[in-house]
Amino acid sequence: PASALWLFALPLLDTVCIMLRRIVKGRSPFSPDREHLHYILLVAGYTPGRAVAILLTLATTLALIGGIALPMGTTEATSFLIFLLVFAGFAWVMSHAWRVMKVIKVLN
Numbered sequence: 001p002a003s004a005l006w007l008f009a010l011p012l013l014d015t016v017c018i019m020l021r022r023i024v025k026g027r028s029p030f031s032p033d034r035e036h037l038h039y040i041l042l043v044a045g046y047t048p049g050r051a052v053a054i055l056l057t058l059a060t061t062l063a064l065i066g067g068i069a070l071p072m073g074t075t076e077a078t079s080f081l082i083f084l085l086v087f088a089g090f091a092w093v094m095s096h097a098w099r100v101m102k103v104i105k106v107l108n
Contacts, residue, residue, distance in 0.1 A: 002079035006066015009083070010037075010059040013090045021095070037094070044101040062086070 005012065014037050019029035036042075041051035066079060074082075093100050 002076045002083060003062070003066055005080070005083050007063050008064065009062035009086070010055065013087055014094075017091050017094045020091070035094075039092075040097045040101070042107070044098075 018033070019036055021035065022029050022031060022033070038051055038055060041054060044107065046054065067081065
């Protein structure tokens with residue numbers, strides 16, 4: 001079951017983070033906004049093609065980590081705990097998205 005989380009990690013992480021952020025702000029978790037990762041990439045100046053490439057690379061990397069690397073010697077519980085740590089990291093990055101984007105732009 002934990003491997004399935006990794007296969008759908010990026011849309012799952014993005015959706016849950018956005019819903020939690022909306023709830024914290026006192027809004028409906030289903031209200032529309034432009035705070036998803038793809039919008040942040042576009043506003044940060046990436047072209048649509050570059051944003052898609054970044055998202056595909058991230059999704060593929062997460063799927064490979066959970067689908068191939070982790071099952072080789074780890075338990076489901078360990079894989080799930082690592083997924084929760086990745087979720088916490090993703091949530092932190094999304095809550096500091098503009099600062100992270102500035103650092104990425106400087107490094108490019």
